[in-house]
Amino acid sequence: EDQVTQSPEALRLQEGESSSLNCSYTVSGLRGLFWYRQDPGKGPEFLFTLYSAGEEKEKERLKATLTKKESFLHITAPKPEDSATYLCAVQASTLTFGKGTMLLVSP
Amino acid sequence: NAGVTQTPKFRILKIGQSMTLQCTQDMNHNYMYWYRQDPGMGLKLIYYSVGAGITDKGEVPNGYNVSRSTTEDFPLRLELAAPSQTSVYFCASSPGTPQETQYFGPGTRLLVL
Numbered sequence: 001e002d003q004v005t006q007s008p009e010a011l012r013l014q015e016g017e018s019s020s021l022n023c024s025y026t027v028s029g030l031r032g033l034f035w036y037r038q039d040p041g042k043g044p045e046f047l048f049t050l051y052s053a054g055e056e057k058e059k060e061r062l063k064a065t066l067t068k069k070e071s072f073l074h075i076t077a078p079k080p081e082d083s084a085t086y087l088c089a090v091q092a093s094t095l096t097f098g099k100g101t102m103l104l105v106s107p
Numbered sequence: 108n109a110g111v112t113q114t115p116k117f118r119i120l121k122i123g124q125s126m127t128l129q130c131t132q133d134m135n136h137n138y139m140y141w142y143r144q145d146p147g148m149g150l151k152l153i154y155y156s157v158g159a160g161i162t163d164k165g166e167v168p169n170g171y172n173v174s175r176s177t178t179e180d181f182p183l184r185l186e187l188a189a190p191s192q193t194s195v196y197f198c199a200s201s202p203g204t205p206q207e208t209q210y211f212g213p214g215t216r217l218l219v220l
Contacts, residue, residue, distance in 0.1 A: 004149070034208065043111075043197050043211035044150075087149070094165060095140075095209060097149035 002027040006088050006098035013105050016077045021101045023088030024070040033071050035064050036087040038100070044087055047073075078105045109133050111212035113198050119218045120188040128183040128215050130198030138201040139181040140209060141165075141173065143194040150197065156181055188219045 007022045025033070032051050036044035048057045050066040057064050061082065063074040073086055085100040114129045132139065137158050142150040152165030156175040170192060172184040181200075185192060195216050199209040 036211075041214075043199075043213050046208050046210065049208055089150075094152050094155070097151075099147060099149045 002090060002092050002096040004088055004090055004096050004098035006086075006101050008101060009099070010102040011104070013075075013078055013103070015079055015105055015107050018074070018076045018078070020075070021073040021086055021088075021103070022070060023073070023098055025088075025090045026069075027090045027092045027096070029092050030090060032091040033066055034089045034091065034095070035071070035073055036089065038085045038087055047086075075103070078103075080105050080107050111198055111200055111210055113196075113212040113215050115215060116213070117216045117218075119220060120185075121220060122188060122190065124188050125184070125186050126188070126217075128185075128196055128198075128217075130181045130183065130212060131179050132181075132198075132200040132210075132212075133179065134200060134202070134210070135178060136200035136202050136210075137178070138203065138207075138209075139175065140199040140201075141171070141181070141183045142197045142199065143167065144197060144214075145194050153183065153196075185217075190219050193217060193219045 003026045005024045035047040038044045048064040053068045061076050065072045083105045085102045087100045089095050089097040111132045140155045141153040144150045151167045154173040156162045195214050197214045198212045201207045201209045
């Protein structure tokens, strides 16, 4: 059974305080690892797809990396508007989601 | 470009009532999905479709039914609502192969009392 574990469950940062979110996974036949952002009351919004170990992708203050067992979402100098829940999902036969990390960035 | 739209946004049902959650996408995507999201839990796949006329069960299909008569529409039917079906329901679509990005709708919040 495919499994995705995200840590921490919640993270509070000061504006400008960089940190990383973790997504560890076990899956048979990884076809892709996805990161989504979800704001309260909204649907998940796509951020990144990673397909193979060693791959990295960046978008503004976010950078996603992938190894054979986990992925990290690095947030550099976050701003309050980065506050959201960040979801990780792995694609094998279907897409399996983790429970998410709730990020709060205080001014 | 509207993307994935869902109606209604919010609904209260009594136990035993039936309803259909509507989902429409205007991106000409072949694949469509229904998920439910419960507090503190990851999204769980209910049903999915790889094209018009083809549907398949996901992880948590019990109590739900779907149909896919057109590429654009993928309604989710609840026949006999139960309190355990209180959740937020998301519809998603993707262009073709499973490893392509899924794009989500805004969700339908359902409360069964």
